[in-house]
Amino acid sequence: MLESQKLAALLLRSGIQTIVFARSRVRVEILLTYLQELTKREFGPKSIRGYRGGYLPKLRREIEKGLRSGEIRGVVSTNALELGIDIGQLQACVLNGYPGSIASTWQQSGRAGRRHGSSVTFLVASSNPLDQYLIQHPDYFLGRPPEEARIHPDNLLILLDHIKCAAYELPFEAGDTFGGEKLVDLLEFLAEEKVLHENAGRWYWMEQAFPAHGISLRSAAQENFVIIDMTEGHRVLGEVDRFGAPTLIHEEAIYLHEGVQYQVEKLDYPEKKAYVREVNVDYFTDASLAVELKVLHVDKERESPGGAIVRQYGELMVTAKPTIFKKDAASDAREHRFRSDPPAGRGAAHERLLVLLFRGGRSGPQRERYAVRPARARQRARPSGAAASDVRSDGHLRRAAGEGRAHEAADDLLLRQVSGRHRPQSALVREARRAARRSRAAHRRMRLPERLSRLRRTDRGSRTARQRPGARAAAKNGRCGRMSSLRDRLTRLRAHSASARTTEEALSPGAAAEPAGSEDATAAKGCDRAEAVRAGDRAGIHASDGSEGAGTGSGSGEKGGPFRGLHPALTALNVEEIAGEFGRFLRRRAVYPLEHRHGHYVLTELMSCAVKLKPIAARQNRKRGRQAADVSSESPDIEAQRLLFLDTETTGLGVGTGNLPFMIGFGYADGAAGTFTVEQLLIRHPGEERAMLAYLLGKFAGVTHLVTYNGRSFDWPVLTSRFVLNGWRPSGVEPGHLDFLHPSRALWKNTLPSCRLSRIEEDRLGILRGEDVPGSLAPELYMKYLSDGDASHLRGVYIHNERDILTLASLAVHFGGVLEGRLGADWALPKEPEELFRTAAWLAEHGGERHAERLFAALCAEGTPGGRWLLPAAARLKRLGRHEEAAELWERAASLAESRLLPSAEAHIELSMHYEHRRREPAAALEYASRALELLQRRTTLRQSDRARAELDAIRHRMARLRRKLEAAGRPG
Numbered sequence: 001m002l003e004s005q006k007l008a009a010l011l012l013r014s015g016i017q018t019i020v021f022a023r024s025r026v027r028v029e030i031l032l033t034y035l036q037e038l039t040k041r042e043f044g045p046k047s048i049r050g051y052r053g054g055y056l057p058k059l060r061r062e063i064e065k066g067l068r069s070g071e072i073r074g075v076v077s078t079n080a081l082e083l084g085i086d087i088g089q090l091q092a093c094v095l096n097g098y099p100g101s102i103a104s105t106w107q108q109s110g111r112a113g114r115r116h117g118s119s120v121t122f123l124v125a126s127s128n129p130l131d132q133y134l135i136q137h138p139d140y141f142l143g144r145p146p147e148e149a150r151i152h153p154d155n156l157l158i159l160l161d162h163i164k165c166a167a168y169e170l171p172f173e174a175g176d177t178f179g180g181e182k183l184v185d186l187l188e189f190l191a192e193e194k195v196l197h198e199n200a201g202r203w204y205w206m207e208q209a210f211p212a213h214g215i216s217l218r219s220a221a222q223e224n225f226v227i228i229d230m231t232e233g234h235r236v237l238g239e240v241d242r243f244g245a246p247t248l249i250h251e252e253a254i255y256l257h258e259g260v261q262y263q264v265e266k267l268d269y270p271e272k273k274a275y276v277r278e279v280n281v282d283y284f285t286d287a288s289l290a291v292e293l294k295v296l297h298v299d300k301e302r303e304s305p306g307g308a309i310v311r312q313y314g315e316l317m318v319t320a321k322p323t324i325f326k327k328d329a330a331s332d333a334r335e336h337r338f339r340s341d342p343p344a345g346r347g348a349a350h351e352r353l354l355v356l357l358f359r360g361g362r363s364g365p366q367r368e369r370y371a372v373r374p375a376r377a378r379q380r381a382r383p384s385g386a387a388a389s390d391v392r393s394d395g396h397l398r399r400a401a402g403e404g405r406a407h408e409a410a411d412d413l414l415l416r417q418v419s420g421r422h423r424p425q426s427a428l429v430r431e432a433r434r435a436a437r438r439s440r441a442a443h444r445r446m447r448l449p450e451r452l453s454r455l456r457r458t459d460r461g462s463r464t465a466r467q468r469p470g471a472r473a474a475a476k477n478g479r480c481g482r483m484s485s486l487r488d489r490l491t492r493l494r495a496h497s498a499s500a501r502t503t504e505e506a507l508s509p510g511a512a513a514e515p516a517g518s519e520d521a522t523a524a525k526g527c528d529r530a531e532a533v534r535a536g537d538r539a540g541i542h543a544s545d546g547s548e549g550a551g552t553g554s555g556s557g558e559k560g561g562p563f564r565g566l567h568p569a570l571t572a573l574n575v576e577e578i579a580g581e582f583g584r585f586l587r588r589r590a591v592y593p594l595e596h597r598h599g600h601y602v603l604t605e606l607m608s609c610a611v612k613l614k615p616i617a618a619r620q621n622r623k624r625g626r627q628a629a630d631v632s633s634e635s636p637d638i639e640a641q642r643l644l645f646l647d648t649e650t651t652g653l654g655v656g657t658g659n660l661p662f663m664i665g666f667g668y669a670d671g672a673a674g675t676f677t678v679e680q681l682l683i684r685h686p687g688e689e690r691a692m693l694a695y696l697l698g699k700f701a702g703v704t705h706l707v708t709y710n711g712r713s714f715d716w717p718v719l720t721s722r723f724v725l726n727g728w729r730p731s732g733v734e735p736g737h738l739d740f741l742h743p744s745r746a747l748w749k750n751t752l753p754s755c756r757l758s759r760i761e762e763d764r765l766g767i768l769r770g771e772d773v774p775g776s777l778a779p780e781l782y783m784k785y786l787s788d789g790d791a792s793h794l795r796g797v798y799i800h801n802e803r804d805i806l807t808l809a810s811l812a813v814h815f816g817g818v819l820e821g822r823l824g825a826d827w828a829l830p831k832e833p834e835e836l837f838r839t840a841a842w843l844a845e846h847g848g849e850r851h852a853e854r855l856f857a858a859l860c861a862e863g864t865p866g867g868r869w870l871l872p873a874a875a876r877l878k879r880l881g882r883h884e885e886a887a888e889l890w891e892r893a894a895s896l897a898e899s900r901l902l903p904s905a906e907a908h909i910e911l912s913m914h915y916e917h918r919r920r921e922p923a924a925a926l927e928y929a930s931r932a933l934e935l936l937q938r939r940t941t942l943r944q945s946d947r948a949r950a951e952l953d954a955i956r957h958r959m960a961r962l963r964r965k966l967e968a969a970g971r972p973g
Contacts, residue, residue: 609816
């Protein structure tokens with residue numbers, strides 16, 4: 001490590017942008033600390049940076065940007081920078097230890113010289129035997145091609161993750177294969193684990209989470225520990241994977257982050273959090289890990305030709321347990337943060353050096369390579385305290401010196417050129433280079449299909465090779481050395497899962513018996529097909545030509561009625577089964593008179609207030625182009641009877657194809673009948689989805705807008721994807737949107753704890769739900785229903801969905817009444833000034849300037865408590881040219897700012913400008929500017945930022961100008 005440190009420091013001081021690769025995160029931080037100490041006088045604090053896993057994405061992007069721009073002169077990294085990232089114009093690379101493979105060594109070396117003509121790579125070997133072998137036999141490295149990576153795609157855990165992601169996109173059917181494997185056993189296993197649900201030979205995704213979120217491309221661990229710095233408040237410092245947490249962030253550990261020391265005060269395993277605090281100590285910690293290997297199952301074994309080696313293939317359990325940790329102390333904390341020589345008991349490190357120099361551009365064949373070989377004939381011991389390594393401009397490495405026992409056995413290294421006509425004199429290296437060229441040429445001539453065929457033959461031969469007579473028994477359990485089948489592995493996985501899982505109740509069939517009259521119900525005549533197709537065209541969805549009868553809806557002509565086989569809990573809710581052309585599903589219908597009151601509002605008001613919602617619809621649908629139902633101002637007014645209030649309950653939170661809407665609720669008003677009807681459609685299993693969607697499609701006839709709460713971003717995209725998966729394609733004009741989430745945030749974002757629909761109901765609409773099932777629990781309750789068939793789980797889901805639809809109607813009345821100008825006339829004004837301001841501003845944005853002016857006047861009246869609304873309200877008056885009224889609000893804002901811990905100087909700056917340019921009073925303007933400077937200085941003391949420094953400079957410039965004006969005005973004419 002010391003040799004790497006000194007080489008990197010020498011390169012950096014010579015003006016060469018350098019990258020140092022270390023094999024662990026701790027080594028990265030220690031080397032970073034060394035380099036920052038050695039170069040702190042020549043470079044700034046941010047010129048040498050670290051880069052590794054665990055840094056937050058924002059920090060990593062900052063470091064990458066600095067490397068590309070040249071602001072960062074050196075970086076110490078793990079193999080995180082080995083691939084895939086453009087890190088600019090590095091010229092030198094130092095490898096602290098052999099990376100472990102030839103491919104990684106060349107990849108890390110290739111990080112330097114990507115934009116320059118020449119580059120140099122130093123491989124500093126540690127005392128590791130493999131490192132020492134490579135240094136003493138450089139021909140092994142230089143004469144071999146990079147390794148070939150071979151993967152086993154049928155690995156059970158990897159295969160299961162792939163199948164989860166595939167099932168999320170499309171359901172599997174009986175007989176499907178994946179990578180050549182028959183999937184029946186795997187699909188049945190996932191169904192037992194409640195990940196998939198099987199119905200009629202199809203397996204559907206049933207979990208709430210998006211499966212790809214739990215699959216890491218870099219690690220088998222699917223969860224990370226978050227590191228929280230408690231030095232000043234709480235901020236997220238970084239993260240550590242689950243495997244590294246016991247050794248890196250155990251309690252009392254010293255965690256190094258960009259060269260700064262933090263001590264772990266608490267490790268919370270259940271919450272996956274580590275709490276740290278910044279410290280300044282003269283040691284770092286190193287945890288010991290006890291690793292135990294245990295053979296679980298032997299699938300196959302084979303002896304080598306000589307019988308000396310027995311190769312076994314099977315399942316292995318690796319148990320890693322942290323035992324103790326030790327503190328590696330520094331000899332002098334004032335001069336060195338850490339010890340300069342290896343800790344006692346570790347043994348002396350033999351650091352040797354291999355140097356690779358490159359000349360030319362990025363294309364491989366045009367490079368000239370330089371190599372270094374050990375001069376074994378000139379080997380001699382190093383004196384203690386020898387000088388640092390010195391690379392001279394004539395291309396010779398003069399001395400690879402060290403300090404103390406760490407370099408007593410180091411060799412002299414002579415740099416020799418290996419380019420076109422000048423080759424090394426060593427016959428061994430010359431022969432190795434010839435063999436390498438022949439191998440690479442043969443490898444290039446072999447086409448990709450031939451290489452794949454060779455790999456397949458090799459793999460097939462290894463799997464079908466017979467065991468020799470003297471081979472051992474494969475696993476004492478009678479498997480006779482053959483590879484266990486997928487079924488065997490799944491059996492063991494099932495046993496392991498069953499032992500880890502708590503005992504559950506036996507699954508009940510949950511399937512209702514067929515009614516006596518089911519054949520008659522199936523044969524009953526549905527709605528008119530042509531009418532359903534016309535309804536689908538108006539809704540923007542059309543049947544695909546190749547689908548089996550797609551595009552028709554069940555419509556109002558579906559035959560339904562109470563079904564004798566339904567669960568009593570469903571019968572109590574007046575749920576009925578609907579039989580249509582595409583199958584059966586369940587429907588619940590509730591009819592309310594328009595005189596029904598839901599919270600503060602009566603549903604009758606919906607008929608008059610709906611027409612006032614036109615500005616909201618025009619604003620939300622203006623980006624939809626010609627496919628929007630309401631874009632131009634010439635579109636007809638909104639009619640309450642052509643609104644469809646929509647809310648869905650789904651199995652997850654994503655909008656992908658694996659998210660299944662198991663309940664769809666919608667409501668509509670009928671002015672002639674004086675009713676508001678709520679219908680709720682439920683599927684008992686995913687196989688009924690097509691019938692439910694066909695019925696919903698028939699309800700789109702005559703609908704101009706969908707009224708939802710976040711439906712524009714969630715409910716409608718989910719339904720659109722389900723229509724496509726079931727054979728319908730988008731066509732015609734889509735319904736417009738009235739999404740009440742956006743106006744709710746505009747009015748209540750700063751005055752309510754959240755803008756969840758339940759919170760708005762209680763605090764603004766006067767609706768008390770009482771015992772209500774949260775929407776987040778609906779997927780879990782539906783999974784329970786699928787498991788045990790007990791429909792009583794769904795009672796709360798039905799009630800929750802029905803109330804959501806009624807609340808959408810109440811919100812339509814509220815926002816329509818606000819746009820109509822009822823606030824301050826028929827309805828009371830909001831009590832909080834912040835909400836009053838946001839309501840007035842929202843009205844002004846939606847064309848209600850006349851009504852908004854009345855709210856602004858009430859807001860600016862004397863006695864109204866001040867707040868953050870003052871500055872935007874004053875800015876509005878300034879835009880309207882009402883400067884004196886704006887000055888009154890700035891005065892109030894300025895008095896509030898002076899009493900705050902982190903004050904804003906905006907009001908003082910505006911007053912300074914107002915008195916300078918409007919009232920022509922430079923003395924008053926200078927007074928406000930001086931007070932603004934004091935506030936900014938107080939803020940900058942507590943929190944530094946470039947913006948604050950720029951504001952300070954601008955204020956000082958303004959004060960200088962005002963002083964000149966006062967001096968000019970004071971001179972005699």
